[in-house]
Amino acid sequence: MLAKRIIPCLDVKDGRVVKGVNFVNLQDAGDPVEIAAAYEREGADELTFLDITASHEKRDIILDVVRHTAEKVFMPLTVGGGVRTLDDIRNLLKAGADKVAINTQAVNRPEFVEEASHRFGSQCIVVAIDAKAMTPGHETSRRFPDWSDERPALFLAPDEPLPAWEVYTHGGRHPTGLNAVKWAAQMEAFGAGEILLTSMDRDGTKQGYDLPLNHKISETVSIPVIASGGAGTLEHLYEGLVEGGADAVLAASIFHFKEYTIAETKAYLSGKHIPVRL
């Protein structure tokens, strides 16, 4: 039976893990390669690096990180952050990444996802969606991407019935007016192999995933969905998989600060009859 996946996520800036990770027996708690190897020993199912390097000149550092990780770690590695061209994807895959996550550039130019999946295969193209719930009396954003006239149906209507979610880009800073559920379906149609779905409302709050958002998108698309943003307890992971209908759960702080090990997490989920790889 296909196991539900548990995916730790590391934020990497200029080749270093941001905020640090609280592992025992690590010589360098900021070294993404060492942390990746530690997660492999713990039995993580996959690993995600989110590159938040701001400066363009330092963007190649992540390639070195990926290269060194691929020498030590034999599980799937996804790399996201700043992926804008087919060359960016080729370089990451050549360095040893298995999948790349595309976020802002998909919104800038949706055809990029189509080109990328044709060139490299859907299996390595993850579309990352940062979504925020609309509140009553909301105003939809006016920061439409410049192609909005071509596909008006993807955007939130002024009287959009709730619940509804808006797509944000640039690390959650820019609202786009895009309807997250329709956007996910469009990305599947353009060849995305997986959706990495982050709730901007829940990210960093430890209050649990946005379950209605996850459920809605998971039932809309036929590709796997990774729930992200808000995991604070093991029960949150369980809820994401069951009520959210997610195929995988991604979390950062609860693993990095050793609130729970991967083994404890899987034992808990297994005890609640979730298929996991023990």
Next chain:
Amino acid sequence: MIAVIDYGMGNLRSVQKALEAVGARAVVTSDPAVILGARSVVLPGVGAFRDCMNNLERLDLVEVVRRAAKSGKPFLGICLGLQLLFNQSSEFGHVAGLGLLAGKVVRFPHPHRDPAGGPPLKIPHMGWNTVHIERPNPLLADFPNDSYFYFVHSYYVIPEDPEVVATVTDYGGPFVSGIHHENLYAFQFHPEKSQKNGLALLRKFSELR
């Protein structure tokens, strides 16, 4: 020395590094002389069947791969490298494969209904699933039956000869996840991404003579 065939498809570095991690010497190459001179050959591959065949043709590697596979030396296909061994794929119409084994490559149905009554199963089949050994072979000796391996694919093979089926995996019903025929070994999952079970399989492959 093990030749990992480079035809511009997939994460070859991972395959090479995994072979090196189990003590094998591996080179990534598209040089026919190196491929035919190697002790063993690995045909990896991800992406689309048609693109893979096109690339093999463009690099004049179709006959080289066929010769390597028929030479009797250990030959390992991974993921698309399994599918390519068969006659044809139904991906984007019909595309001819290498024709080393009789059978076809088909897509999981869409929607892929869950016989257990849950929501439709997601395609691609992505993640860790168990591999059930139908016919033991040397590569499968170092891990328990029904161990987990990492999969990512939307198509699977249907061999004509059931005798070549080495392993099966369940995803809305059983499908063939591994084959073995003489010197040919091939798996739908990615041993190079399957941690210690995958490395155990690759170690066994590297020890074949």
